[in-house]
Amino acid sequence: MDNPRELYHEEIKKLQDFRSRLESHSIYKEQLDEFSDDYEELVAQAKVITRVSDRLQKKLDSANLQIRSQNEEIKDKNVKLTETIDELAKAKVGRKAATIMLVVALVLFVLEQIIVQPYIEENFAGLFYLDYILLGGIFFLVKFFESRLEGYFVDSQKRKIIEEQEKQGTLEFSESQKK
Amino acid sequence: MEAMEKLFIEPTRVTPLVSFDPEVSLLEIKGRSSPENSILFYERVLTLIDNFIESDSEGLTANFSFEYFNTSSSKCLFDVFRRLSKLEESGKTLTINWFYEEDDEDMMEAGEDYADLLDLEINFEEIEEF
Numbered sequence: 513m514d515n516p517r518e519l520y521h522e523e524i525k526k527l528q529d530f531r532s533r534l535e536s537h538s539i540y541k542e543q544l545d546e547f548s549d550d551y552e553e554l555v556a557q558a559k560v561i562t563r564v565s566d567r568l569q570k571k572l573d574s575a576n577l578q579i580r581s582q583n584e585e586i587k588d589k590n591v592k593l594t595e596t597i598d599e600l601a602k603a604k605v606g607r608k609a610a611t612i613m614l615v616v617a618l619v620l621f622v623l624e625q626i627i628v629q630p631y632i633e634e635n636f637a638g639l640f641y642l643d644y645i646l647l648g649g650i651f652f653l654v655k656f657f658e659s660r661l662e663g664y665f666v667d668s669q670k671r672k673i674i675e676e677q678e679k680q681g682t683l684e685f686s687e688s689q690k691k
Numbered sequence: 692m693e694a695m696e697k698l699f700i701e702p703t704r705v706t707p708l709v710s711f712d713p714e715v716s717l718l719e720i721k722g723r724s725s726p727e728n729s730i731l732f733y734e735r736v737l738t739l740i741d742n743f744i745e746s747d748s749e750g751l752t753a754n755f756s757f758e759y760f761n762t763s764s765s766k767c768l769f770d771v772f773r774r775l776s777k778l779e780e781s782g783k784t785l786t787i788n789w790f791y792e793e794d795d796e797d798m799m800e801a802g803e804d805y806a807d808l809l810d811l812e813i814n815f816e817e818i819e820e821f
Binding site for chain 1: 729731766797798
């Protein structure tokens with residue numbers, strides 16, 4: 513038995529048989545007719561296979577397009593979801609950070625008034641603006657730490673929200689969204 | 692004559708389920724077909740049909756339900772249908788059912804193409820989902 517592990521092995525075999533007959537000059541009209549029938553069948557086969565493949569490729573192509581558009585949709589939704597989580601986290605922790613920093617600012621101001629200001633008046637009497645520079649410094653320090661603290665709270669709040677959602681099994685998040 | 696044996700090939704991501712039950716003379720090929728070596732995969736089906744032609748069985752029902760098949764599988768399916776056509780020519784009764792998913796007109800038309808080329812009578816059945 514021939515090894516059939518090649519596509520079109522039957523057609524190839526027929527072609528080989530025909531060629532060997534051709535070489536040995538032992539061709540009859542009957543065999544030519546047979547060969548032309550085989551050739552006709554092969555063309556018909558090729559036409560059908562091409563048509564069927566085109567159809568299924570079209571199907572595959574539309575499926576790919578659909579997947580691509582769904583991916584885009586998922587990406588958009590993910591961006592919106594990340595934004596919502598950010599906003600939610602900011603809203604939840606914004607006030608908390610402001611309160612903490614207000615307390616810190618008050619403490620620093622009181623300390624400055626009670627300890628630092630008398631010290632300046634006693635030792636640097638001529639440098640009256642030193643007190644204002646110090647107060648300005650406290651203001652910028654408080655502002656800087658407020659934004660840092662808010663960032664820290666937002667991140668931990670985001671992680672908390674994501675963990676809760678994952679625990680409930682309602683949503684899945686990528687690593688970049690968790691950061 | 693030797694009795695024909697049952698054949699069952701589990702489906703994979705790239706090969707369809709193949710099942711043949713000689714008791715009810717039913718051949719089923721179902722799923723996705725895009726194997727690396729289609730001819731090797733369908734060789735067993737072709738041999739099975741050849742054996743069936745030689746057997747005493749009176750007729751065969753062949754059910755095909757494809758989600759997708761690649762180009763080399765379409766050639767192999769052509770060979771399967773040609774063998775089935777030979778089976779009919781040998782005097783046995785043949786029923787071919789071509790199932791396709793709802794709205795999958797491409798798959799239905801693929802079946803029609805085979806039917807036209809090989810002059811086979813194929814019953815087309817739309818189903819909701821495989």
